[in-house]
Amino acid sequence: MVLTKEYRVCMPLTVEEYKIGQLYMIARHSLEQSDEGEGVEVIENKPCEDPVHGTGQYTEKRIHLSSRLPYWIQAICPRVFYVTEKSWNYYPYTLTEYTCSFIPKLNVLIKTKYENNNGSTENCLDLSEDELKVRTVDHLDIAFDELNAKHYKRDEDPKFFKSQKTNRGPLVEGWRETDTPIMCSYKVVHASFEVWGFQTKVEDFIQRGIREILLLGHRQAFAWVDEWHGWTLEDVRSYERQKQAETNEKVQFASKDTEVDANGSSTPTHESVS
Numbered sequence: 001m002v003l004t005k006e007y008r009v010c011m012p013l014t015v016e017e018y019k020i021g022q023l024y025m026i027a028r029h030s031l032e033q034s035d036e037g038e039g040v041e042v043i044e045n046k047p048c049e050d051p052v053h054g055t056g057q058y059t060e061k062r063i064h065l066s067s068r069l070p071y072w073i074q075a076i077c078p079r080v081f082y083v084t085e086k087s088w089n090y091y092p093y094t095l096t097e098y099t100c101s102f103i104p105k106l107n108v109l110i111k112t113k114y115e116n117n118n119g120s121t122e123n124c125l126d127l128s129e130d131e132l133k134v135r136t137v138d139h140l141d142i143a144f145d146e147l148n149a150k151h152y153k154r155d156e157d158p159k160f161f162k163s164q165k166t167n168r169g170p171l172v173e174g175w176r177e178t179d180t181p182i183m184c185s186y187k188v189v190h191a192s193f194e195v196w197g198f199q200t201k202v203e204d205f206i207q208r209g210i211r212e213i214l215l216l217g218h219r220q221a222f223a224w225v226d227e228w229h230g231w232t233l234e235d236v237r238s239y240e241r242q243k244q245a246e247t248n249e250k251v252q253f254a255s256k257d258t259e260v261d262a263n264g265s266s267t268p269t270h271e272s273v274s
Contacts, residue, residue, distance in 0.1 A: 008119035025221040027243035053090030143171035156223040
C-alpha cells in the first residue's frame with residue numbers, strides 16, 4: 001500500500017509573496033546544504049507548458065546524499081548515490097516526482113497547492129474518495145513544532161524573529177488563528193517502496209525526512225523574508241540562476257575528489273550509476 005500523507009504548512013505571507021520567497025529559499029538552502037560532494041545539482045531549468053495549468057517551469061535536479069542515509073540503506077547503495085527530482089511548477093499548483101535508478105521500486109510523488117487561508121480547505125487537491133480514506137493530515141507549525149537540533153538557529157526561529165520590512169513576527173502560540181496575512185501550502189505525498197521486508201521502514205523514513213525538510217525550509221523562508229521581500233519574479237530568477245551555478249560547481253568539484261579512493265582505486269561517478 002502506498003503511504004499517503006497530506007502536510008499543511010501555514011506561513012505569515014500571501015500566496016503571491018510566497019511565490020518569491022519559496023524560490024529564494026530553495027536556491028539559498030540548496031547552496032548551504034551542498035558540501036563534500038553532496039547536495040543539490042541542477043541539471044535542467046526551463047519553461048514548460050501544460051494544457052490544463054498553462055505556463056510553468058520545469059526543473060530537474062540530482063540530490064547527492066549517500067552519507068545522509070541511514071546505515072541500513074547505505075549498506076546497499078553505491079558510494080556515489082543520488083535521487084532524481086523532476087518538478088513542474090505551475091504556481092500556485094506544483095507537481096514533484098522523486099525516483100532513483102539504483103532503486104527502481106522507489107517512487108515519491110508530491111502534489112502541492114497554495115491558498116490564502118490557514119489550512120482550512122479539507123480537500124484542496126481534489127483527492128478521490130479512495131485516496132481520502134487512506135490519507136492522514138499533518139498540520140505543521142513553523143514556530144512551535146520541534147526542529148532537529150542540528151538544523152536549529154536562533155535567528156531563524158519564528159518565535160524570536162521579527163521582520164524589519166514587513167513588521168511580522170515574532171510568532172506567538174495560536175498565531176495561525178489570529179495573524180494576517182496567512183497562507184497555506186497543501187502537500188499530498190504519495191511514497192512507495194515495493195520491496196518486501198523494507199517497505200514500511202523506507203516509506204516511514206521518507207515521510208519523516210520530507211516533514212523535516214518542510215519544517216526547516218518554511219522556517220527559513222520566513223526568517224529570510226527581509227532578504228527577498230519586494231523582489232520581482234525576474235529578480236529571484238536571476239538570484240536562482242546565480243546560486244544554481246555556485247551549487248553545481250561546489251557539488252561537482254567535491255565529487256571529483258571522491259572518484260579515486262585513498263588506495264587509488266576508482267569508484268563510479270554519478271553518470272555511471274544511472
